[in-house]
Amino acid sequence: MFAATSADAATVFDTTSSSTATWQPFGRPDTSTYGQTFTAPTDNVLxxxxxxxxxxxxxxxxxxxxQWDGTKATxxxxxxxxxxxxxxxxxxSFNTGGISLxxxxxxxxxxxxxxxxxxxxxxxxxxxxxxxxxxxxxxxxYNAGDNFAALTSNNWDKSGGGDDVFFKASFASSVAAVPEPGTWAMMLVGFGFIGGAMRSAKRRQKVTVAFA
Incomplete structure (x- = not known):
C-alpha cells in the first residue's frame, strides 16, 4: 500500500496484509540476509x-x-x-532520526x-x-553466511522480482517550513506598529512580536 497525506507532506509505505505466507529459512547457518528494496519518494526524509x-x-x-544498485547493497x-x-x-521498528535520501x-x-x-x-x-x-x-x-562484506561486494542471490515482504516506512518532506502569506502580513503589520511607536513619543504603546 502507498499512502500520501497532504497535511504534513508525509508518505507512508505499508505492505502488510492478512497473508500467512513466509520466506524461509532466515538465520544462521542458512540464508543470513533478508530485505526489502524501495524507491525513495519525493518526500525523501526517512x-x-x-x-x-x-x-x-x-x-x-x-x-x-x-543504497541499492540493482544487484547488491552499495x-x-x-x-x-x-x-x-x-x-x-x-x-x-527502527527510528532513523530522519535520513535524507x-x-x-x-x-x-x-x-x-x-x-x-x-x-x-x-x-x-x-x-x-x-x-x-x-x-x-x-x-x-543473500546467502552471505557470516561474511558481511559480501553484502556490498557480491550480487545477491535474489535481487528483484514481483513480490514484497512485510515492510513499513514513513517519510517526510525535506523542504523547510516557511511563513504563509497571512503570517508575513501579520509580521509586517507588527513591524509597522513598532515603527510608529518609535516615531511618536506621545504614544507609549507596548508592542510584542512573537515568532511561532
Missing amino acids: NSFSLFLTPTGGVDFKAFLY GTSLFSSDILNSNNGPEF LSGAQYVAFLTTAGVAGGGGTTTMPTDGYQDTLAGGSFVY
Whole structure:
C-alpha cells in the first residue's frame, strides 16, 4: 500500500496484509540476509521503517539501510541497529532520526545475522502473498553466511522480482517550513506598529512580536 497525506507532506509505505505466507529459512547457518528494496519518494526524509520476523528460533540479528544498485547493497551504511532477537517479533521498528535520501534512487532495508555474534537457529519472514504491493521495490536475499562484506561486494542471490515482504516506512518532506502569506502580513503589520511607536513619543504603546 502507498499512502500520501497532504497535511504534513508525509508518505507512508505499508505492505502488510492478512497473508500467512513466509520466506524461509532466515538465520544462521542458512540464508543470513533478508530485505526489502524501495524507491525513495519525493518526500525523501526517512523517519522510520519496520521489517517483520516470525517470533520463533531465537535468531540474533541487526538491521541496516544501504543504497541499492540493482544487484547488491552499495556504499556505506546509512543506518544500523543494535543486536535484536527474533523471539521479540513480529514487528521490528527502527527510528532513523530522519535520513535524507535521494528521491527516485533505490535503497535496501535488511536484516542480517552476518557479522553478528549470537545464537543460531532460524525463523521466517512474512510476505505479502507474492504480490507486487510496493512499486519500485521487492524482496531480496543473500546467502552471505557470516561474511558481511559480501553484502556490498557480491550480487545477491535474489535481487528483484514481483513480490514484497512485510515492510513499513514513513517519510517526510525535506523542504523547510516557511511563513504563509497571512503570517508575513501579520509580521509586517507588527513591524509597522513598532515603527510608529518609535516615531511618536506621545504614544507609549507596548508592542510584542512573537515568532511561532
